[in-house]
Amino acid sequence: MAKRKVAYLMVQQILRIIFLILISNLGAMAMDPLNLPHCLGPCSTVENCFHDCVAQGFPKGGTCIGITLAQMDCCCKWS
Structure with missing residues (x-):
């Protein structure tokens, strides 16, 4: 049970990091209309x-x- 919860929390953290990377990259692209x-x-x-x-x-x-x-x-x- 504890291993399952730790794995779930790790997956959440990894998804948050990926989401932040995507948002930071899309924010930079949104400034330049040619990169949409x-x-x-x-x-x-x-x-x-x-x-x-x-x-x-x-x-x-x-x-x-x-x-x-x-x-x-x-x-x-x-x-």
Whole structure:
């Protein structure tokens, strides 16, 4: 029981750190309108995020980003 609680707390801490890193990076990107990501929609509806972004003119492709697996979006990379 104690091991389960410690593991749960560790997972929460790791998720908080990831969330803070994402927020700090998105905050820096939001200052420059050229760096706003172009998102194609939920990753569950996009067959291949990387190749779909390349096909739409984003040579660096794309990746699925989001806080939870259920809410991830396919966003293309500008640079």
